[in-house]
Amino acid sequence: MIRRHLIDALATALARSGVEPLPATIEIGRPARPEHGDWSSNVALVCARAAGRNPRDLAGELVEHISADPPAHLRTVEVAGPGFVNFHLDDGWLHDVLRQVVGDGVDGYARSDVGAGTTVNVEFVSANPTGPLHVGGGRWAAYGDSLCNILARCGFVPHREYYLNDRGRQMDAFAESLVARKQGTEPPEDGYHGDYIREWAAEMPDGADALEWGYARARRDVAESLARLGVTFDTWSSERALVSSGAVAATLETLEGRGATYCADGAVWLRIADAAHEEAPRGGDRVLVRSNGEPTYLLPDIAYHADKLARGFDLLIDVWGADHHGHVEPLATGVGALGHRREQLEIVLGQLVTVMRGGTEAKISKRAGNVVLLDDLVDLVGPDAARMTFLLQSLGSRQTIDLDVVAAQSMENPVFYVQYAHARICSLMATAAERGVARPPLDEVALELLADPRELEVLRTLHALGDVLSEAARERAPHKLTTWARQLAGAFHGFYHDCPVLRSDIDPARAAARLWLTEAARIGLVIALDLLGVTAPERMESLEAGAPAGET
RNA sequence: GCCCCCGUAGCUCAGGGGACAGAGCAGGGGACUUCUAAUCCCAAGGCCGCAGGUUCGAAUCCUGCCGGGGGCGCCA
Structure with missing residues (x-):
């Protein structure tokens, strides 16, 4: 404006x-x-x-x-x-901001239509259904979910999707490992050696199909862990379904028909122009169908992305760990070879999470065991602190989570700083109600009384939300909203400290203006916390107990 | 060797063409007869990895080095 x-x-x-x-x-x-x-x-x-x-x-x-x-x-x-x-x-321009925030409210303020109704399928986590989610998966979960929230507020129509690689060598190795443990023997060398395999094998009924039973078990486990973080999906897609529906075969046929493939060494290859592999024997070319007739992950993956586009999405966003960087070009080439525009496929690479425990790095490898689970982190600090932790930094930065520090300093997590601001507002409003202090209609309030630097800073920060959100959406950068939420909380804490609202020496007109300012801050905090997937508690409790706050 | 990401305060990280570089934590000093001190304030802490280049202007863009991480499978 x-x-x-x-x-x-x-x-x-x-x-x-x-x-x-x-x-x-x-x-x-x-x-x-x-x-x-x-x-x-x-x-x-x-x-x-x-x-x-x-x-x-x-x-x-x-x-x-x-x-x-x-x-x-x-x-x-x-x-x-x-x-x-x-x-x-x-200062009037800032008083206008207050009117705007209050007028638009939690549902309306800082909404934009920069997305212009673009439908976007966001695929994230998509960990193999061969075990529980490790801490690293939490980063993609928090990121993808909040990104979708932000996109939705900016006029996009997001769809959350999880892709299950429910066939292939990893699944076979997983099943073999379960069977081995069940029989009291060691899993194969390239199998899964984590402790959970032992536990799951013990749960597995006699005569169960290890692959099917294990698949269901892993899927349930993953979904529960994600739900604890407040993350749910609109669609769980299955690689198997793409094979059985003939979509994979059809994709291969199309690729072959378009001359994107060739045969060598008994396998079918996809031709890829990739500078990274100029000197390799076949350049960056990748196998689509192995010499034994089995497709690699790549062919179903191409079919899967074609399927998503066929379902009518304008844009596909995949959130991948940086260790999958080498798959970007093959997938994009395959999708492009099917005749789709490459701009419709956007792959966001996130740097991996390093977990420290007891002063040393805990390796994140499902096969080796020694994993730190997402559930472990949530047990330690609660879902709110866990989500905020993941959303503190840009995806491009490697994230180190030191469990000892996180546990010891959970009270120092910025999430509590932000939640406390909200709780203070609720407490203030409750006190106002108790004392019978009514908030007069906004247009009867003398907003020009809001002239203290602390008051104006709250309004300046609130004004920035629209810009922050469109930038976070455009750059696929939810952490920018986290930074903003911390700023707003900081501005409010400063206001709260310096500008009494209900104290007896504050005249009613000023109290009314400050109450409305408080309401505006509340709206801003609720919007941000909601988009970040963090609860906005009315009270902060158990400081002494050291228990994660903000849960009810 | 080639490709991608990162290098900013003691630590963890924001800032990613604008004017004297920011926050949290750690460490130093202050503020509760008050709407919750999980808060606030003050002081201290920086050749923004190094060297060139582009620009009226570079932590930010380009090139080259150095250091760290990841990738270069008929695994996913």
């Missing part, structure tokens, strides 16, 4: 200064330093060269034009530094 007004004013001023053509986009931003104003633009710097002007002179002219025809809330506008145009506004 305010942004639009300022950009319009700049555009008009540029035109009056004879700058043409006008720049495609005029950027304004919020400067880091208060003396640089509330908003700032670099247009003069950007346009100076093309316009054959000195940036400061041009900026000065813009300032004159803008001053002559000032936009709403403008106090002063000035040239600064190498040619920035800095706007200083009255």
Whole structure:
């Protein structure tokens, strides 16, 4: 709103200064330093060269034009530094923000339509159904789920999907391992050696089909672990189903018909142009069908992505661990060879999670055992702290989770800082109700009384949410929302500390304004926590007990 | 050898073309007759891995090195 007004004013001023053509986009931003104003633009710097002007002179002219025809809330506008145009506004623009937040409410505030109804299938976790989820899986779960939440708020239509590699060598090895343990012998060398195999084998009834029983057992286990984190899927897709429906065979036929394949050494290969493998014997080419007639993972995977597109999604996003990086090109090539546009397939690679326990790295390998399970982490800190932990950092950063630190300092987890802000608000509202302090209708409240730096900071932070969300959606970066939630909590804690609301020496008009500010902060916190998949508790309890807070 | 990610305060990490680089934790010093101190404030802490380049402007973009992680299977 305010942004639009300022950009319009700049555009008009540029035109009056004879700058043409006008720049495609005029950027304004919020400067880091208060003396640089509330908003700032670099247009003069950007346009100076093309316009054959000195940036400061041009900026000065813009300032004159803008001053002559000032936009709403403008106090002063000035040239600064190498040619920035800095706007200083009255506090009214922030009071407008409060009205907007409260008017739109939890459901409406900071919604956008940048997604324009784009349907997007987000596939994440998709761990093999051969055992329980390890800690690393939690990162993809928290990421994928929150990304979907954010996309939905930005006008996309997300669909959460889990792909089960429920056939092939890994499944066979898993079944063999169960059978071996059941019979009291060692699993094969390349089988699964984790402790859970022993436990599951003991559970397995006599005469059960180890593969089918184990598959169901693993699936249930994974779904339960995910549910504890608050993650559920719209669709669980099965590799087997793609084989039995003939989709895999049809995909192979199409690829062959389009000349994307060739036969060598008794196998069917997919031709891949891949700079990473220029010097390999067959370049980056990959086997689709082994010489024994069995497809590799790749062929069903291509069929699977074709299936997703056939179901009508505009965009597919796959969330993969960085250890699958080598599969991006083969899959994209295969999907492209079927005639799909490559832009419809987007693969997000997340760096792996390292788990530390007892000062050493706990290897994440299902086959070797010694795994740290997602359930272990959730047991230790609770679902809220676990989710927030995963969403603290960008996916591009490797994440190290030190279980000893997490356990010892669970109270220091930022999740409690943010949840506490919400709990404080609830407590404040409850106290207001107890004392019979009513909140008058917003349009009867003197918002201009909100002028304390702490009050204004809360409003400035709330204003940023829309930008933060569209950026988080566009960059597929939920952690940006986590950062924002921490900022809003910080702004509120500062306000709470410095600006009493219900104290007897605060006059009713000011109390009313502050109560509405509190309500606006509440709305912002609820929105963010909900999108992050973290609960917004009304009370924080058991500080002394050391139990995970925020659970009810 | 080739491909991808990372290198920012003692530690964990934000910031990813704008103006003097941020937070949390650890460590130092303060603030509860009050709406919950799981909070707040102050001080301290940095050649943003190194070297070039592009730009009015580089932690941010490009190139090359150095260091760490991952990948280069008829496993997934």
